[in-house]
Each structure stands twice: as structure tokens, then as C-alpha cells.
Amino acid sequence: MKKPELLAPVGTFESLHAAIRAGADAIYFGVEQLNMRTKSTPTITIEDIAEIAKVCQQHGIKAYLTLNTVMYDHDMQLASRIIRECKTHGIDAVIASDYAIFAMCREFGMPLHISTQANVSNIESVSFFAPMADVIVLARELTIKQVAHITSEVQRRNLKGISGDLIKIEAFVHGALCMAVSGKCYMSLHEKNASANRGACVQNCRRPYKVTDLETGNELVIDDEYIMSPKDLCTIDFMDQMIEAGIDVFKIEGRSKSAEYTYVTTKCYREAIDAVLDGSYNPEKITYWLSELEKVYNRGFWGGYFMGKKLGEWSKDPGSVATEKKVYIAKCTRYFPKIKVAEFTIESGQTNTGDTLLILGRNTGADKITLTELVVNGSKGSIAKRGDKITFPFESVLRPGDKLYKMVTSDA
């Protein structure tokens, strides 16, 4: 079995470091207004490309830049500046779906991945794109059998990408799905003039709708469900089959989500992939990963189209049904690298031993710890309140200013 690359979503520097900490093999991010999460993410700018490339190179992981919106004539200069910047700083590839971007990548010698926005759904399309790209992200609407057929045909036909290696096949393994075929949704554009294909989706599909009989004026609420809002994709319970299907890159969706989402999803899929490969993948582990994944942003899970189900699993809520939320409690004041101890000052609420804590920071990313021992103002204790200084052992480096949150149950 070949080991797939795990590709994590990055929308901020926090999530970049969270992805690295959680064991991603590669990350993807967008800059300025030419990516599909323009409206919802605090935008990373063209100036940040250098730092992102450097951080990824230092940690030995790959970095890909998405440039996959609909492109207009007035976007060409910016797009070409972005690609040149990627080339200069050694970003590993650009993910695109517009022919102008394909041409620019060729001109600048920039490796290219074909975005899911291009809807590649069959081997002939793969074969068409292969000579210009290294990776092809499949449409999200394929079954696992269809995907396996594509990957085996790549081998049989010996389809090579532009680099001379076999063309790689990428698929989404986790995150939001859309009621429309990848990249073909015009609902937000029709209703709010906000084009999803320019990264401005207003997510109006995520709301409940009524059907009105125009003749009688009678209104029907359909099944109490959000009939245009599919549940989120989750494949962790059939990771073994996903790996057997020969997919080269496993992508997690969620560039507009939080750093802890990136951390938890990446960590779970890292462990699941490794478990399949070392033979320790089992039902207990799956139950544990599912419970971890449920703690962060999600609309409920289903296996997507991979298992050949018809589109029929709709969410029951307008937003996330995450089982945990974070409450801010303290700020990092020091880290003692020799003894590996972190010091925090409590600024709000309190914490006890036994609490699960989340640490977030721009250059730290995200990390979780369950407090087993606690030192409050220099002596052993079990409760710390506002104004107290707490210290606890922590393996990896933290930085002054990093924030500490307590994880509590969502409906509390």
C-alpha cells in the first residue's frame, strides 16, 4: 500500500503551525482575493508567501497555493505576480482551474495542480490534464469505485505528469460538502450577487427552506431538515478503503475554519493513515477519532459520495454541531525551554487539574493538553483563578502571548 500525502487547510499563521504540529505532509492556502475563501478568511497577502514558504521548508513539508476562482481580465497582473512570488520563494505548486493560470504556470515553470473546481470525474480528463500538471484533484462527487478505477488506469496507462512521474490523484477526505457539483454553485450569486466562484459565498444553502404551493399559498416545511445543506464529509471510518483505492493525496477542507479545527482534523487523519499502514487500524481507534472530530466545527458527518449513496444526508442545524467549545482563560508569560515548563497568567475564569486545555498562537499553532499537575503561584495546587500564575510541563516550545483556552461541552 502506498502512503498518501496528508494535505491540511491553512487560513491563518496559527493554522499553519497547527497543521505542522499535527503532522501534515503538506498545506494549502490562498492569498488576496483570488481564492475560494476570500470573504470568510482573514486574508493572507502576497507578502506572506515568503514566510509561509520558509516555515514549510524548515519543517520539511510542502506548500501549495490555491488560485482557483473565476478569473477576469483585470485579475491577470495580480495572478501573474502571485505565481512569480510562489516561484521565487519555492512554493511547491499552484492549484488552479482557469486556463489562463495553466498558461502562466507553464510560462514561469511553476508546478501545477488541477483544482477540484475543474470537476475532473473520469480518466480521459485525467489524461487530458496530465501533461501540464503533477496532481489532479478529483471532483467530490465520485464513488470510491470510480476513484479506484481512475487510479488503476493511471498505472495501467502509465500516465505521467509534467515532472515525468506518474500523475498523482488527490481527493477530499474530510470537511464541508456542497449541494452543487464542485465549483458549479450559483445560488449565492443569484440571491445576493455574491459569487461563490469568486470566494464570496454567503452560504444561503445552509439555511432551512419552505416550499410554497403557488396556487394555494400553502407552505410546506420539508422534513424539518436543511434540505440544501449536506452534512460534512468524513472518511476516517473507511480510511483503509480510501488508501486501498490508490489515492495519492488526502485533502482536508477548511481554510476558513479555526486553527484547532486544522489541528484536530489533521491529527486524527495522521493517526488513521499511520494506523492503516502499520496494521493497527481498529474500531476502538475509529470511535476515538470520531469523538475527537465531533468536538470541532462540523455539521454532522456522512461518508459523502464515496460509498455510492445518493445525496440524502442533510444537516439538522444551521451551523456547527461541534460538541466542544473553547473559553479563554490565560495568556502565556514565559516558557522555560531547558526544563520544558510553560508559565501562564490567568486573565479570566479558572482552571482545575483534569481540564483539557487548548493553546493557540500565531507561531505556535494549536496544541492540546490535559492538566495532570499544576503549580499555582509557585506551589502545588489544583485550582487557579484570575490573577494567578500557573506553570505546567509542556514538551514543545510556547511563546509569550500564546493564549490558553479551556475546552467545555458546547451546550453548557
Place this chain on the structure above:
Amino acid sequence: MPKIIHYRNKCIGCNICYESQPEYWRLSRKDGKATLIGAKLKKETYILEIPECDVEASKTTAEHCPTKVIKVSV
């Protein structure tokens, strides 16, 4: 005098303002964002005084901007 205010940083260059009022807007080829023609820059926002007769049309443009980065003050 009424004004159009453009918070340009968050513009996504979708082209709608130009389609609706080409006399006031163009799309910059340099950075792909909309430019409010002749506007003055004040603390990261662009401001342009407009005649009373253009207020209604400008409000419609502002309403249609998907990122709501256009405001009309009267």
C-alpha cells in the same frame, strides 16, 4: 455633499460596481480590485463626493456589492 466611501482593502474585484456605475468605477489591472475614480484616500478608505442625483444609483451599487465595502453617506 453626498459621498461614496470605498473600503478598498476588502474588495474582491468581482466587477459588479463597474457593471452598475461605469462612470464611477473601474477595475485596476494592477491589483485586480475596484477603483473609485477620482476618490481621495483617507486612512485606508477612498472617498468621493457625488451629486444628489447619483445617490439612488450609488445606493443600489452599494447594496449589490457582495462584500459590502461600498457605503453611501448623504
